[in-house]
Amino acid sequence: MPTAPRAIIHVDMDAFYASVEQLDDPSLRGRPVIVAGLGRRGVVSTASYEARRYGVRSAMPTAEARRLCPDGAYVVPRHTRYQEVSAVVFDVFGEVTPQIEGLSLDEAFLDVTASLKLFASVEAIGRRVKEAIRERTGLNASVGMATNKLLAKLASELSKPDGFLRIDRHEIRGYLDPLPVGKMWTIGKVAEEALHRVGIRTIGELVRADNWRLEKALGERHARQILALARGDDERPVVTDAAEMSIGSEWTFDIDLLELPIAEAWMLRQCERVGARARARGLDARTVSVKLREPPFVTHSRQAKLPVAGNGTPEIYAVARRLLRTWWEQHPRPRLRLLGVSLSGFDTVEMPQQDMFAAPVEKKKTDGVQDRINEKFGAGALTRAGVLKTRSSE
Incomplete structure (x- = not known):
């Protein structure tokens, strides 16, 4: 008998650090909030969506962020507070499945395949998670659902902020093909530039490219891996209790x-x-x-x-x-x-x-x-x- 498809959920809190600051200080709500080191060599940890409209992004030097958004509210990170909120979020995850792979304080994969016996659908589980996080923390989470990790993460990213999206197998090409190749997992700047040099700029073009062009840009082994992902194939399991490195x-x-x-x-x-x-x-x-x-x-x-x-x-x-x-x-x-x-x-x-x-x-x-x-x-x-x-x- 064929194996039943997996049900994978990717949860990513929206502008997590900045959202916590806006939650705790109502005067910051609706304002561009930048959580960052405030010294001369400080770096942005998180920018609220209001700040992102000015071009402020995480990992940007704080000095550059100030030039782009001089009237923003600049806040020093409070890691202990973020960990407290994260613990509440992960408690919600544990109520629907023990199969949790935490990627950071505000992001995780959930394998809810076995939980489908208790809940009507993967959407029902995703909705439960999203609403419980909102009720207990006052924060928004973007939830992506699919049959593998690649597509679940893509679903949450495409639907942000406050997202909720399921990508079915028959919808893969419609979502993937128009995206820039740089959106693909494992394609960094170097690989992206190499693909551009051979005329491949979108994931759809990558899927349709001949092997010679792909191997010229990426090498034989990497080309095979990237092509499988571009087709929407991802067999990576959700790794629970991953040891902290x-x-x-x-x-x-x-x-x-x-x-x-x-x-x-x-x-x-x-x-x-x-x-x-x-x-x-x-x-x-x-x-x-x-x-x-x-x-x-x-x-x-x-x-x-x-x-x-x-x-x-x-x-x-x-x-x-x-x-x-x-x-x-x-x-x-x-x-x-x-x-x-x-x-x-x-x-x-x-x-x-x-x-x-x-x-x-x-x-x-x-x-x-x-x-x-x-x-x-x-x-x-x-x-x-x-x-x-x-x-x-x-």
Whole structure:
């Protein structure tokens, strides 16, 4: 017997960070809101739809956004608040299926194939998700539905904002063919330009192109993959409980750092952040990586293993600080415009680490107290004394 088609839903919150800010501050509603770093080297995280009319986009330098939209409301990101709202959204997902693949705080794929036995249709499930998110958060979600991930994501994107669209198999060509090839998943700027050079600008033209042109532009293997997607074929499963690959935090400085003690203070601040996030997720890391960028854009990466897998801030900082000092001593005139720390190689925490070399209990208690206070009163409410050097240079 033929396998029944899958029912996949893609949910993407509309301008998530900016929408949360407008929800919490009614004076921002209807105004162009830009959530961004506000320093000289800040970058836009999210722009409301009102701001997008001015050409403001995510990943754009804040300085450029200010030129395009000088009267916009510029807001510093509040990640703790966004995580709170995200938890409510993901609770809604869990009410219709356990098959959830989270892509970010505000985006996920749901495989609701098995849930069709309980609900009338994939549209009924999608409508339930959309309305529940609206009722519990006050925010709009765009919902796309199809038989695979590619088409479900396309459906949510095409129907934004406040979207709701299902793409059936017989409708694939009508939706895909007119789109620019750059809209296709896996086609980046380089591949897009290569396709343009051989006269292929739309997905419809790609599907109808001869193999010689496609392979000339993309190479044989990539051409086969892209052609399958262009035809609407996508067998990727919804991957539930995908292991988090890394947890990172970084900071770009308005004025280059020239002193090692100040750089160490900033390193400690980033270690506090990633340590808290790892503890909140119940994850022990094995590897600490540091990211160091010299002006203008020369980036160095260094990494080392923790003696014992863990998530304690002192242990993370000890490794990160050693990597920073080694790099600093290797450069005759060290200066930094960006500094970051990330954790990877995670194990799920099942019981307290029983190891004679593990951090003393007092240090782990300190982390726990700090986490609880910052969770209650906001990030940065309680911090180590060594971090105070960074306050004057924010």
